[in-house]
Amino acid sequence: MQESILKGIVLRAIDWSEKDKILTVFTLEQGKVSIALKGVRQQKSKLKFASQPLCFAEFSVVGSGDILRCTNAMELGSFFDITNDYDRIVYASAMLEMIDSTTLVYESNAPLFLCLAKSLQALCDNNIAGNAVLAKFVLFLLYNAGYGLNLVHCKVCGAKYDGGASLDLNTGQLNCLLCGDSDNKLLLSPQVLQSLSLLDRLDIDELGKYKVPSGVVEEILHILITDFSYRFNKRLKSIKF
Template identity: 25%
Template sequence: MGIYKADAVVLRSRVYGEADRILTLFTKEAGKVSAIAKGVRKPKSRLRGAVQLFSHTRLVLYTGKSLDTISQGEAEEEFLYLERDLERFATASYCAELVDRLTAANQPHPQVFFLLLSAFRSLEKGDPELIARVFELKLLSLLGYRPRLTGCVEGNHSLQPSGGGAPGPIWFSISKGGLLCPACATSCKDKVSLSPETIAALNYFLQVPLERAIRARLGGRSLRELASLLQGFLAYHGEVHPRSRNFLISLRNGEEPPYRA
């Protein structure tokens, strides 16, 4: 069996047997990996601190048929502040679930690894809602679903109506993945209208690192448009409907969050 080292973030953790845990890791070297931490639930386990949920950790593993096995580990960052704030914890859960659902096993993608770390670090002081929006967009872009925000996605058409009148609405097609000119928008069933501020925010978020993007000041309308657009984009192109998103929405609306097993 091969032994390897990995720089990892713990995406998911579940109890297995009397003292073990099965983990879903996202590693810089090998992408998404499933591994077992044997005996980690015992009080004296040396691995206990290295495999906490969402922790950034350095591990030594050896490969197995279905699960790799963690033999050594040392936590680099534990993000303990997430445990003290339910909205920040729920946002971290949402980001981790997106990475888990949208990536294939054993496919290295270091940029996704560093994006996830940036989101977790930013959650200590940043706005969780804006971090979630920027993370969604950047993750989609890294995985090949970057929206087209320059020119009509259907062709080289002007985004404004001819005739020199007042600018009309800006249309975006979820299924086609980009902006539409007024003529093409008439026959598009899934088009949504976006404000110029929202278009500018999308462009800015794609151009700068997450740490800078989350300093942007957006109005409530743009935040709502971004949330609706990116939710639709994820559902259509990524085919994901994260359970943790429903929990977040309920939490922000002051509702009783849905039960999660």
């Protein structure tokens, strides 16, 4: 049988039959796939490391269709430092949940894969604010799915945002305060808007430079996750606001 090699991050794992597990893995090459790890729940299994969420490995797989079978796995990196901090576990779980709920099987999305890998790497670094990493991740995920926020000027009248902006939750569009007349909206203060624009301009690797008060980042996170919930019609289980 033809073997293929997939680099992937484990999103979740469920027990299967007596000794096996079935993983949901977000891969660079083929997007989200299901991979069976035969015998991994036996004491002597060498692939136990690959059966946990957050594992980043190269999987050798055979088969096609709904569930691929893993013949070998090699760890490529570890994001397990995240598990030293409860908040960071919540942020990482939210990322995995968002990827799982917004991607389709066998639909590769290399930019989103790289964003997830870099975001999880950043969450391992205690010098980078965890909530800022999650906010950057959601901002990119929205952009990647075609729901990017227009942070420069109002789409309706073209004016630069002055004194804040208004996010229409029904459409996902950001408007100036004069044009934003939706009955279902979130208001962004000038400070929040400015901090959101800065977050948008920085790369994930540069988030160590992002020195914004935690309360403002929390507000940004609330806005972005609410926008995510509306755009994908999905309430996250791993994080609540």
